[in-house]
Amino acid sequence: MLVRRLAHKLGYRYRLHCHDLPGKPDLVFPRRRAVIFVHGCFWHDHHCPKxxxxPVANAEWWDRKLKLNRLRDEAAVIALENAGWRVLVLWECELRAQDNLTDRLRTFLG
Ligand SMILES: [Zn+2]
Known part of the structure; x- marks a missing residue:
């Protein structure tokens, strides 16, 4: 995965999919008390075209399901922040501009 490779290249040490943290963040940086989520735009209901x-079939069901996913994501961020974690959410549609991504990782992780 791109974010993983990039974080590694920048020299940050992380753990993957920490199941004992709310929302199971994709990357966990214990020393920096920071986590990163990499969200797919469709499954996590991003406000972008994708x-x-x-889906045309069962549109209402999907709408509800995806909205629930988003609410669950938001609750996880709040729970993490309340526990003293810093949270960065990266969206699938933002990952194309790699320079920008490098800057964001540096800014976030320090
Ligand atoms: Zn998106």
């Missing part, structure tokens, strides 16, 4: 797309 994220707003809905």
């Amino acid at each position: 994220g707003r797309k809905r």
Whole structure:
């Protein structure tokens, strides 16, 4: 995965998919008390063209399901922040501009 490779290249040490943390963050940086989520736009209901797309069949069911996913994501961020973690959410649609991504990782992780 791109973010993983990039973080590694920048020299940050992380753990993967920490199951005892709310929302199971994709990358966990214990020493920096920081976590990163990498969200797919569709499954996590991003406000972008890809994220707003809905399957034609069962549109209402999907709408509810994806909205629940988003609410669960938001609750996880709040729970993490309350526990003293810093949280960065990266979206699938943002990962193309790699320079920008490098800057964001550096800014976030320090
Ligand atoms: Zn998106």
